[in-house]
Amino acid sequence: MKTTLLLLCFQLSVLSTYPFLGGAQEAVLDVEGEELQTGVAYNILSLLRPRGGLTVGSNRNNDSICPLDVVQAPLWVDSGLPWTFSPFNNDTVVRLLTDLNIKSSAPTICVQSLVWKLSDYDASVGRFFVTTDGVEGNPGCGTITNWFRIEKAIGRYKFVFCPSVCDIAKIVCQDVGIFGEDGILRLALSEFAEGVMFRKAAEDSKMIKNAADH
Numbered sequence: 303m304k305t306t307l308l309l310l311c312f313q314l315s316v317l318s319t320y321p322f323l324g325g326a327q328e329a330v331l332d333v334e335g336e337e338l339q340t341g342v343a344y345n346i347l348s349l350l351r352p353r354g355g356l357t358v359g360s361n362r363n364n365d366s367i368c369p370l371d372v373v374q375a376p377l378w379v380d381s382g383l384p385w386t387f388s389p390f391n392n393d394t395v396v397r398l399l400t401d402l403n404i405k406s407s408a409p410t411i412c413v414q415s416l417v418w419k420l421s422d423y424d425a426s427v428g429r430f431f432v433t434t435d436g437v438e439g440n441p442g443c444g445t446i447t448n449w450f451r452i453e454k455a456i457g458r459y460k461f462v463f464c465p466s467v468c469d470i471a472k473i474v475c476q477d478v479g480i481f482g483e484d485g486i487l488r489l490a491l492s493e494f495a496e497g498v499m500f501r502k503a504a505e506d507s508k509m510i511k512n513a514a515d516h
């Protein structure tokens with residue numbers, strides 16, 4: 303019994319120190335088994351069919367729909383926006399447990415950027431949402447709300463808010479899940495992670511082209 307407990311403690315400490323050993327983290331893989339590349343656009347798809355990919359929608363504020371929140375398209379046929387990932391350390395490969403900026407260059411009616419950012423605490427529902435209007439780069443305490451990680455989850459992957467870019471802030475790491483309200487599926491910090499997978503966004507246009515050829 304004691305041995306088991308000791309072994310468990312040992313395993314936990316190995317697990318929790320592993321990210322700091324200095325070795326490169328494992329690359330995140332897309333649905334084809336290819337490593338995710340920095341700056342290449344991917345659709346972020348839900349493991350939970352029949353839901354669609356990640357896109358943007360109006361925020362919860364009744365005064366203005368901008369900045370847009372990150373939402374999940376309700377229908378699986380909608381792959382959502384193309385998203386790109388930029389690791390804080392300028393790595394060319396997107397790796398697990400590494401702070402990332404996540405953004406889309408899709409045109410919207412809002413002037414704000416489509417860089418993911420954690421919202422202020424919304425006391426009315428007790429949630430932090432994933433909104434946009436973040437800034438890219440400059441890892442540090444001033445940009446702490448702009449960094450998200452990808453971690454392995456059962457099946458595929460999940461997003462986690464757990465920035466390490468600011469040494470002095472104690473962050474309680476939390477998974478990114480879905481907060482559904484009036485039929486809108488917003489990304490929010492949650493005890494239930496949303497399982498996701500990544501597919502090169504270019505495949506969509508290829509599929510459309512193939513369909514047009516036939």
Ligand SMILES: *[C@@H]1O[C@H](CO)[C@@H](O)[C@H](O)[C@H]1NC(C)=O
Binds near residue numbers: 362363364426
């Ligand atoms: C927006 O309006 C709805 C309906 O009037 C109300 O229930 C909700 O609390 C409002 N939300 C905010 C953030 O003010």
Ligand SMILES: *[C@@H]1O[C@H](CO)[C@@H](O)[C@H](O)[C@H]1NC(C)=O
Binds near residue numbers: 390391392
């Ligand atoms: C990443 O690139 C930015 C912009 O070129 C640069 O300022 C920064 O020092 C780089 N960071 C690392 C860790 O190389």
